[in-house]
Amino acid sequence: MTASKVTTMREAVAELVRDGDTVAIEGFTHLICFAAGHEIIRQRRRDLTLCRLTPDVIYDQMVAAGVARKLVFSWLGNPGVGSLHAVRRRVERADPEPLELEEYSHFGMVCRYVAGAARLPFFPLRSYEASDLPRANPRIVPVRSPYGDEVVYAVPPLKPDVAIVHAQRADAEGNAQLWGILGCQREAAFAAERVIVVCEELVDSEVIRRDPNRTAIPGLLVSAVVVEPRGCHPSYAQGYYDRDNRFYLEWDRISRDPERLQAWLEEWVYGLASHAEYVEKLGPERWKELEPGEAWSDPVNYGRYA
Amino acid sequence: MTASKVTTMREAVAELVRDGDTVAIEGFTHLICFAAGHEIIRQRRRDLTLCRLTPDVIYDQMVAAGVARKLVFSWLGNPGVGSLHAVRRRVERADPEPLELEEYSHFGMVCRYVAGAARLPFFPLRSYEASDLPRANPRIVPVRSPYGDEVVYAVPPLKPDVAIVHAQRADAEGNAQLWGILGCQREAAFAAERVIVVCEELVDSEVIRRDPNRTAIPGLLVSAVVVEPRGCHPSYAQGYYDRDNRFYLEWDRISRDPERLQAWLEEWVYGLASHAEYVEKLGPERWKELEPGEAWSDPVNYGRYA
Amino acid sequence: MSAGADRGFTAAEMMVVASARQLAGERVCFVGVGPPNIACNLARRTVAPDLELVYESGVYGARPARLPLSIGDPTLVTGSTLVAGQFELFAYFLQGGLVDVGFLGASQVDRFGNINTTVIGPYGRPAVRLPGSGGACEIAINARKVFVIMRQSRRSFVERLDFATSPGHLGGRRPAHWPGRGPSVVVTDLGIYRFAPDGEMELASLHPGVSLRQAREATGWELRVAQDLEETPPPTEEELRIIREELDPEGIYTR
């Protein structure tokens, strides 16, 4: 019914991600769209405020490439490995320049997206009492329950200019289905001004319509649909490829040395025209290692009611 | 791993639903567990506070049978047909006795369950400004945003003593999967002190585990699992049987006349020992009419990661 | 007796057709069943092919294979694009500001488009207990525009509501911080009403065969009439065909 929104990553980023934007590339370990992060680096965006619960290696790369001036986050690290060295250099030694931090807890970040998606002026939660976090971040404030004296804390809504969500499959309108770890992609998408859906597979709307309960994001929200198979590497897409833990370990070594890091960016980002080239450069053997076996869900019957 | 919680509706209601309890039999048009309502009537519970967004015919029957002293709700009617006559008699003419009402809007009720499930002292929403509802229900109060002067409204948490949730399928631990219209069953279950899961089909845990994203309710919450095929009639279970609109129309006639209504209760509830007898009494032709065609979802691959 | 019966269509058909035409150019409509559902589906087949329906039951992009008899009809689910839980529906779709038009019915409306669906008589001991808000209160506040569709009489078009369930233009002006702009049109079996800048309803169009006198007599206040009062174009053959053959073949809502 609606016209196709399918475009290339280059087009989508060029048109929808602007200097100074607040950008959320969400995904809790799973479905992190590295391909989008790399394209943003390639197009040399500047002064971005990057939001994520877990900045992860993708934001370390973006921070090292100089696209970001600020992080809004709740856990800063290389999951299962250690530190984000580029981020630490900027935070600990302003090397090469300072990086502003706006820090919450995981649940605080999730509640910020929910408040943004629901157009609430604040969201209440039970975290933060007796923690130094509200002192470090004055946006975390106490709020008194209108029923009696109980005090909880509040976080403000987060409404990114752009949310980039990677899905296993989507149709041309951007109706997207995800499975496996869901993180808070849906909330981030509903909260955002503009949404880019990136998918492993572009499917006919009929595939989506055969399982409407699995649809996380309605095309209604979506400005562009990018078909980018393997676009999450070294993160993963459940059922499509495995997390490349080897790369997360390699990144620890690469990122400790600023020159080696820049060389990596040259070779793997600036030096390539697209994620397709990245996939090819990574090579078939590596992809073979990351290929999972099969574990299919059972179909469910929605029933024909005519 | 955990012991089976499978029991009969009679046992489950006898053990878990007590006089004076606050009970939520949720389900928005879909998956309304009439079988549980009928068993509660049969066991002559008294002084229940019944919670539902849409009290529907099941609560009209329970109110007529004298099990309830109060309704907590947001829309009072026979969907697509008209009024709930037994409820109206008690509200308009205290006939045969008064019925207390605690009234919200749909979103207000949903937010009450969410607050109950999340152990929040209140939940903020944008409804109610300039409506008479806060005057009719003093539990709906204004709350000021801690960020600036904006005022929204708050509703208090709702934590039912018992939530009864009907699912298409569940395992013996009560891990339950639902599809089709979801209403706020999940929120009601997490908010409740005790949860009874009623299912169309008892399945092996492996069926649940082959599609973990479809699991709405963890067995962790569940006190009893009741296998009651067709337990929603005249409501429906997506993919299993259709809504019996004819009955909703019949109920309008039956319920206009108190004597006819009591006769119906005698014949269809008190006069029967179980829902199995109700299903049999309804007869194969009626069930044939309510049988949907098939419309299967596509399986998705979760991948084997060993 | 229905206004246009002698003209080959019923008052209910005229009401549905007039409502459907209001949806021209709209994108996302939050809809209950009954006449609004038929109006929306008629609009999709005529003036608003891209109209997306969001049902209160959480169904988005429904493609019903039969006329749904309730907003929770299983035929709305099968083949739809998305089914959301009711928290996501009300919090993200409606309060989140994705809904362009909310369709509301009403037992009573006042000149500012404020709506009563709760009680006739005092709240504590009502003469008639109506269904209550359902989602109407949040629709009235959060939908960008509200369309009201209802039967008109002195009992429904009232000087003073017995209960204000869902706010319209209040006493003439809505708080600026409200997301929605409030009721933009009221379609009845007699005519089409719009709202003047001061928030008061005025008669914009009379349905064929309805006199100004009829409309005045069916209004509980001094009815304001637009300068350029129009006559509603009657239903076209095509509009009637779609309603009678496709959308409401049994005439449940439109006979």
Added chain:
Amino acid sequence: MSAGADRGFTAAEMMVVASARQLAGERVCFVGVGPPNIACNLARRTVAPDLELVYESGVYGARPARLPLSIGDPTLVTGSTLVAGQFELFAYFLQGGLVDVGFLGASQVDRFGNINTTVIGPYGRPAVRLPGSGGACEIAINARKVFVIMRQSRRSFVERLDFATSPGHLGGRRPAHWPGRGPSVVVTDLGIYRFAPDGEMELASLHPGVSLRQAREATGWELRVAQDLEETPPPTEEELRIIREELDPEGIYTR
């Protein structure tokens, strides 16, 4: 050099084994990856067969086919009982009060079990920027009990935290209205610490081959020692076999 290496097990193995034993009789555990994950899975095979793991990534009832290398490892998802979004996870499972034990690591802990995982040095210009709270702040407040598992030294067992990320027993007493009772045990590579009624940590058990002097030297305050100080029973053959053959064959976390 590790405390019990000469005894045929590593300090990390002793720490994991001692932690696992603490889980006897517990039902629902909120767990991150690394040593806590191994401790929980060891407990399921030994002292707590019914233990249910809730991962921060939203996975409940996981049945990993390999050692998960992160809390978001796909092997946690396939074959699990339920995967929830993170709002449902934190709001309903954790804040909702379903979690009996929350496992926390720490870069610094004080005598009252308050935890720092945010910065070493001043917040504005830290000497070391640590990961931050993640879910630790909500776990510390909402889990019924908290188990802390960490390496012990004067740099980690400190008189005063550089930053209080996750509250323990505050200055000795937690607010009565808090759902959780706070830290109940701290397991390190040197010993097991419990909390006295006044909320202060005390040494309850020393691991084999660890002297009281070592423990005191690795503590940044005047260490309190339980009357009945015990020696932690060494890992059994079976415990070591499960860790080395099943849970951490590459010794990523326990060598």
